[in-house]
Amino acid sequence: MSTNVISGNGNKDVKLPIYMDNHATTRTDPRVVEEMLPYFTEKFGNAASRNHEFGWVAEQAVEQARERIAKLIGATSKEIIFTSGATESNNLAIKGVAEMYKEKGNHIITQAIEHKAVLDTCKRLEKYGFRVTYLPVQKDGRIDLDDLKRAMDDKTILVTIMTANNEIGALQPIREIGALCHERGVLFHTDAVQAIGKVPFNVIQDNVDLASLTAHKLYGPKGVGALYVRRKNPRVQLVAQIDGGGHERGMRSGTLNVPGIVGFGKACAIASEGMAEEAVKLAALRDRLKDAIMGQLDEVYINGSVEHRLPGNLNISFAYVEGESLLMGINDIAVSSGSACTSATLEPSYVLKGLGAGDDLAHSSIRFGIGRFNTQAEVDYVAERVVDTVKRLRELSPLYEMAKEGIDLTKVQWAAEPTH
Amino acid sequence: MAYSDKVLDHYNHPRNVGSFDKNSTEVGTGLVGAPECGDVMKLQIKVNPATNIIEDAKFKTFGCGSAIASSSLATEWVKGKTVDEALTIRNTDIVKELSLPPVKIHCSVLAEDAIRAAIGDWKKKNGQHSQPQPQAQPVEQRA
Numbered sequence: 357m358s359t360n361v362i363s364g365n366g367n368k369d370v371k372l373p374i375y376m377d378n379h380a381t382t383r384t385d386p387r388v389v390e391e392m393l394p395y396f397t398e399k400f401g402n403a404a405s406r407n408h409e410f411g412w413v414a415e416q417a418v419e420q421a422r423e424r425i426a427k428l429i430g431a432t433s434k435e436i437i438f439t440s441g442a443t444e445s446n447n448l449a450i451k452g453v454a455e456m457y458k459e460k461g462n463h464i465i466t467q468a469i470e471h472k473a474v475l476d477t478c479k480r481l482e483k484y485g486f487r488v489t490y491l492p493v494q495k496d497g498r499i500d501l502d503d504l505k506r507a508m509d510d511k512t513i514l515v516t517i518m519t520a521n522n523e524i525g526a527l528q529p530i531r532e533i534g535a536l537c538h539e540r541g542v543l544f545h546t547d548a549v550q551a552i553g554k555v556p557f558n559v560i561q562d563n564v565d566l567a568s569l570t571a572h573k574l575y576g577p578k579g580v581g582a583l584y585v586r587r588k589n590p591r592v593q594l595v596a597q598i599d600g601g602g603h604e605r606g607m608r609s610g611t612l613n614v615p616g617i618v619g620f621g622k623a624c625a626i627a628s629e630g631m632a633e634e635a636v637k638l639a640a641l642r643d644r645l646k647d648a649i650m651g652q653l654d655e656v657y658i659n660g661s662v663e664h665r666l667p668g669n670l671n672i673s674f675a676y677v678e679g680e681s682l683l684m685g686i687n688d689i690a691v692s693s694g695s696a697c698t699s700a701t702l703e704p705s706y707v708l709k710g711l712g713a714g715d716d717l718a719h720s721s722i723r724f725g726i727g728r729f730n731t732q733a734e735v736d737y738v739a740e741r742v743v744d745t746v747k748r749l750r751e752l753s754p755l756y757e758m759a760k761e762g763i764d765l766t767k768v769q770w771a772a773e774p775t776h
Numbered sequence: 777m778a779y780s781d782k783v784l785d786h787y788n789h790p791r792n793v794g795s796f797d798k799n800s801t802e803v804g805t806g807l808v809g810a811p812e813c814g815d816v817m818k819l820q821i822k823v824n825p826a827t828n829i830i831e832d833a834k835f836k837t838f839g840c841g842s843a844i845a846s847s848s849l850a851t852e853w854v855k856g857k858t859v860d861e862a863l864t865i866r867n868t869d870i871v872k873e874l875s876l877p878p879v880k881i882h883c884s885v886l887a888e889d890a891i892r893a894a895i896g897d898w899k900k901k902n903g904q905h906s907q908p909q910p911q912a913q914p915v916e917q918r919a
């Protein structure tokens with residue numbers, strides 16, 4: 357990828373391309389990389405080797421990381437099980453609970469806009485005879501607690517609802533969900549991937565029994581994650597989904613990814629220190645981007661709750677403009693779209709559809725994910741490019757023209773057989 | 777996805793963007809696709825009644841870059857052709873010219889549909905027979 361410096365809005369220079377897709381992944385913080393490096397070279401031992409210094413050094417590093425991760429979420433280090441990432445953590449939590457508690461009940465509750473790692477895991481369990489309720493979300497992307505109450509019955513063993521959504525950044529009322537689960541003696545799992553290190557999250561205060569985490573969304577390396585498994589009130593048990601040498605107290609066999617775990621720990625330590633301050637900075641940048649865009653364009657709509665939202669997330673639909681063509685016009689900026697044209701399946705985002713926004717707005721959506729390494733100059737540049745491109749594409753849009761002529765687009769009888 | 781140079785060129789410099797008066801008898805309008813599907817194309821032709829030659833064409837497209845390029849190219853190709861010659865343009869020709877990958881073939885299909893719809897509309901206005909071509913109608917104008 358070529359990099360060049362050009363003048364953005366104002367006179368500060370920005371370096372292109374700009375990465376603003378921090379819900380997909382984040383750049384590994386240089387402090388994290390630095391701490392990881394020795395564990396590839398001189399400290400390369402296997403944390404399970406009990407008979408020599410190499411193993412002890414690795415084990416000690418893993419235990420320090422475990423403590424740092426636990427500290428960030430208010431857990432104890434024995435409650436942290438290392439995995440290869442949140443996809444595995446979600447699988448282990450949901451399948452592991454289902455298998456362990458299947459005598460007690462066969463009903464699981466989740467919601468429509470979970471990550472696929474949760475939804476597809478639930479779908480598989482349905483094949484094995486479990487019953488799954490997929491709660492709808494409201495327009496703001498949050499579930500209705502009354503829906504949850506109504507969905508619970510005496511066969512419910514698990515509720516799995518994410519803390520923060522990866523597309524629209526909506527924060528679920530997890531504390532209330534957890535309280536409700538504890539009242540009913542139901543376990544509560546949350547996919548906390550997007551929330552960790554971004555907003556306060558505490559397994560005790562938030563009544564969480566199981567939480568999926570991954571390092572690469574908080575400036576740690578890819579391919580390492582964890583599952584928090586509560587040890588008391590209640591003590592949660594799981595059936596392991598990967599059999600082998602009995603690592604991680606039998607819950608997840610496999611030689612530990614020591615450098616990755618060290619990096620994960622360092623990323624959490626940095627987050628514990630600086631999260632509050634960083635959240636303020638990210639929210640300010642996000643609002644600056646939002647205000648610049650909304651101040652210059654009409655008919656742009658924010659998807660998801662404005663109030664209950666991750667600080668770095670902005671998901672907007674630009675009416676009358678198709679998302680992929682917009683991405684093409686801002687090709688020196690890395691963001692993503694919920695448009696069908698950008699997806700391999702040619703289906704628009706199920707998350708945006710889940711909000712009931714209408715497919716046309718899903719096609720017009722862009723997700724901006726602002727992170728630690730974004731600057732104000734970048735935000736200004738992005739706003740300018742987006743506004744210019746939307747204006748240009750609206751001049752090209754038959755829908756914009758029709759809307760300006762006063763035609764109600766929802767009343768038009770479209771001729772298309774849906775192509776996607 | 778990587779776009780071909782030709783798609784990029786049409787996207788960055790779309791040809792013949794705009795609109796004609798859709799009530800003129802010389803103008804045929806095709807409006808195909810649907811917003812829910814993420815693509816809507818409007819293609820218009822202006823036909824010389826003496827020669828049946830398409831003297832000018834305009835488009836507006838809501839859709840991906842390949843859809844924009846397909847319709848931009850379609851306007852270039854229909855110009856100077858008689859309406860019957862224009863009806864021989866196939867989406868596969870557009871695919872080839874723009875090097876569209878398989879997932880973008882439907883964008884070229886839409887462009888072919890738009891050409892046919894525009895010509896169908898012009899023929900109808902001018903009392904010529906043609907295969908009816910489905911196209912979008914504001915509800916108010918129907919019935």
Ligand SMILES: Cc1ncc(COP(=O)(O)O)c(C=O)c1O
Pocket residue numbers: 379380440441442443444471473518520521522547549550569570571579580581
């Ligand atoms: C909400 C959510 N859950 C799970 C995952 C999967 O995490 P991983 O990439 O660590 O498997 C992601 C990231 O793509 C995510 O955003």
Ligand code: FES
Pocket residue numbers: 696697813814815838839840841842843879880882883
């Ligand atoms: S318009 Fe959707 S892929 Fe081309």
